[in-house]
Amino acid sequence: MLLLKKQISAKNLLLQLAEQLQRYPGLMAVLAFASGIASYVLVDRKESLAQLIALFLLFSWLWLLLDNWLRERIEQRFGITLSPTLVRFVLQMVHQESLFFALPFFLAVTSWNHGQAVFTALIMLCALISLIDPLYYKKLAPRRTLFVVFHAFSLFVVLLVILPILLQLTTSESLATAMAIAVVLSFPSLGTLLPNGYWWRMPVTMLLLAALCAGLWQLRSYVPPAALRLTTVALSHEVDYQQRKPGPGIKQLDAATLHRQGLFSFTAVKAPRGLNEKIYHVWLQNGKVVDRILLDISGGREQGYRAWTHKQNFPANAEGHWQVKVVTESEQLIGLTRFTVTPAPNQ
Known part of the structure; x- marks a missing residue:
């Protein structure tokens, strides 16, 4: 019952x-x-x-x-x-x-x-x-x-x-x-x-x-990577290694300066459950892949897992529209930034 x-x-x-x-x-x-x-x-x-x-x-x-x-x-x-x-x-x-x-x-x-x-x-x-x-x-x-x-x-x-x-x-x-x-x-x-x-x-x-x-x-x-989020992406001529912060941002520069100083691409990725995978910076000129660099990740969870690449070897003809994509090992895009390279002043 x-x-x-x-x-x-x-x-x-x-x-x-x-x-x-x-x-x-x-x-x-x-x-x-x-x-x-x-x-x-x-x-x-x-x-x-x-x-x-x-x-x-x-x-x-x-x-x-x-x-x-x-x-x-x-x-x-x-x-x-x-x-x-x-x-x-x-x-x-x-x-x-x-x-x-x-x-x-x-x-x-x-x-x-x-x-x-x-x-x-x-x-x-x-x-x-x-x-x-x-x-x-x-x-x-x-x-x-x-x-x-x-x-x-x-x-x-x-x-x-x-x-x-x-x-x-x-x-x-x-x-x-x-x-x-x-x-x-x-x-x-x-x-x-x-x-x-x-x-x-x-x-x-x-x-x-x-x-x-x-x-x-x-x-x-x-397909967006649901477990990762880009909190910072910046291009600069310098990085503060002690504070792990980028210098003044750059969106446009001339070819002579680019070849002379190179360029830092700074990234901070938020990974709530921990970052245990490979992440790359992919450099593209006018839509064509020029370089692919594995990031050396460091930092804590509050600031994001910070990393940067310093690219110095650019093509002789570097003028044009550039992108730096932050991607996972499976090519999923986490974020990107763009910059433009203009002809050198003497040209």
């Missing part, structure tokens, strides 16, 4: 919670966005609460992967039969939770004058779609292939955030792991495009997966 009362109570509580969330569809998005901001602040201080939030997100995705098995166990244990409508709503809630949770991390690190802006704008668009029921249920959900891609993208985005927080993976490792999981999840959508019963169906599907993975890897520079 007591067990039956507990089952009824648990069922009523679950149904009431679902009813309240359905009554206020934007509530979960607001809570997820707030938890994302809180996690971004808390992880900067190495607080365990940020890890707990990330762990909760990971378990919500595991729940989706074990959906059928869990529904059977809930029905056997509590006598609760979850309707397809409720299951679809929970799936929408997890999408909202994931996208809005990750959004603050990407908004903080995106270089808006780079292709990364497209990736972050896509996250914002997907988050908006997950929030608007007519778009989510009538336009997206009926299209199975598109819906699976949306599902895999949501997982890919949230993994880029929670893998560095939970497992302290490097940006490159997180990107590769998240990409592999997202590509595997896209397998069902690719399978529906090919007819059943043919021996070549599986090999062709595997080739499509390999091509998809290779294509995504080629676009990796457009």
